[in-house]
Amino acid sequence: MRATDGAPDAVGTIEPAVAWLTVDLGAIVTNWRRIRDHVAPAECAAVVKADAYGLGASRIAPALAEAGCRLFFVARLAEAMALRLVLPEVEIAVLDGLEPFGPDAFIADRLIPVLSEAVCARRWITHCRSIGAARPAILHLDTGLNRLGIQGEKLDDLLAEHPEAASFPWRAVISHLACATEADHPMNPHQRDAFRSLATRFPGRPLSLAATSGCYLGADYAFDLVRPGAGLYGIAPFEDGPNPFAQAVRMTAKILQARSIDTGECVGYGAAFVASAPTRVATIAAGYADGFPRAAGGIGVVHLGAIPLPVIGRISMDLMTVDVSGVPVEAVRPGAEVDLLGPHRMVDALARDAGTIGYEILTRLGTRLPRRYLDA
Numbered sequence: 001m002r003a004t005d006g007a008p009d010a011v012g013t014i015e016p017a018v019a020w021l022t023v024d025l026g027a028i029v030t031n032w033r034r035i036r037d038h039v040a041p042a043e044c045a046a047v048v049k050a051d052a053y054g055l056g057a058s059r060i061a062p063a064l065a066e067a068g069c070r071l072f073f074v075a076r077l078a079e080a081m082a083l084r085l086v087l088p089e090v091e092i093a094v095l096d097g098l099e100p101f102g103p104d105a106f107i108a109d110r111l112i113p114v115l116s117e118a119v120c121a122r123r124w125i126t127h128c129r130s131i132g133a134a135r136p137a138i139l140h141l142d143t144g145l146n147r148l149g150i151q152g153e154k155l156d157d158l159l160a161e162h163p164e165a166a167s168f169p170w171r172a173v174i175s176h177l178a179c180a181t182e183a184d185h186p187m188n189p190h191q192r193d194a195f196r197s198l199a200t201r202f203p204g205r206p207l208s209l210a211a212t213s214g215c216y217l218g219a220d221y222a223f224d225l226v227r228p229g230a231g232l233y234g235i236a237p238f239e240d241g242p243n244p245f246a247q248a249v250r251m252t253a254k255i256l257q258a259r260s261i262d263t264g265e266c267v268g269y270g271a272a273f274v275a276s277a278p279t280r281v282a283t284i285a286a287g288y289a290d291g292f293p294r295a296a297g298g299i300g301v302v303h304l305g306a307i308p309l310p311v312i313g314r315i316s317m318d319l320m321t322v323d324v325s326g327v328p329v330e331a332v333r334p335g336a337e338v339d340l341l342g343p344h345r346m347v348d349a350l351a352r353d354a355g356t357i358g359y360e361i362l363t364r365l366g367t368r369l370p371r372r373y374l375d376a
């Protein structure tokens, strides 16, 4: 495996850094194949919104396309336009729908709007009629999440006024689960059955309900198409339970300084840590501006090789401090590298320390961290 820098202007060189991310494209492809094989014969798309959950859509989507993924979901039109420049051939769907530019922007870049409003569905059908071509769009139905999607009664009105909405060649008809990370939540079968019933109005159209977690709720959740995001990047499908996915990201930072302190001395802002015994402290070049959550101060651990180092004191913007009392002095010299995420610290584990979810950890990884890529 070869590490290459993510910056487009870095021609084969890796800029020196004190903190960086290593994104394992091979692990992401492996995770995608794992889901694809699990849900086969359903089609497996890939969700790469928010710059592929912070890890770099312009590198990750081509690796997935190479592995056979044909359909990508993003949230915003701008994300889709950027992805179109990198991948001229694949299908790209935009979860936001027609905002902010309307149908022409989608037609121009061959993008697929996900239509969550009856008025947008009407507008798309009318636009397609005016250009004499039924361009692909996805219809989004709400089955209980009450966030986006056409509600049942609005769907009745749409189909009554525009009977052609039932026969329009939708690329897919989709809905989204509210509680899929809890395998035995009653919302899951409730939404599955509601979706199945609403979908009877669109005979022959590909149906899609499951994101990552939904893929693991049972074969009757896969329908014709699944839309995983989180699992590709190593986030587990369920809050409790095993993680079938490979860790895709490593966050590494260097030790800048190490020191010894006496009993009663404090460390960091607010004097939040007070040594109860002589302690060796190392200061690491990463803080909350890099995406290490401030809420994990005094709780989390980082790793020097396989050795866990407890985080002590508050996390600062650019720095954090760890207890290295148990480590040989020569191993914690300035320049030594520690992993904040990596083989010994999964994204979900750091998220639990910080009282959040893996999705938030990934999407808040600092933009100033260079992304280095291990090729698939």
Ligand SMILES: *Cc1c(COP(=O)(O)O)cnc(C)c1O
Pocket: 047, 049, 095, 176, 210, 211, 212, 213, 227, 228, 229, 230, 231
């Ligand atoms: C974000 C999103 C997904 C992907 O969800 P994961 O839990 O990350 O797999 C799928 N569908 C919709 C509508 C989404 O908003």
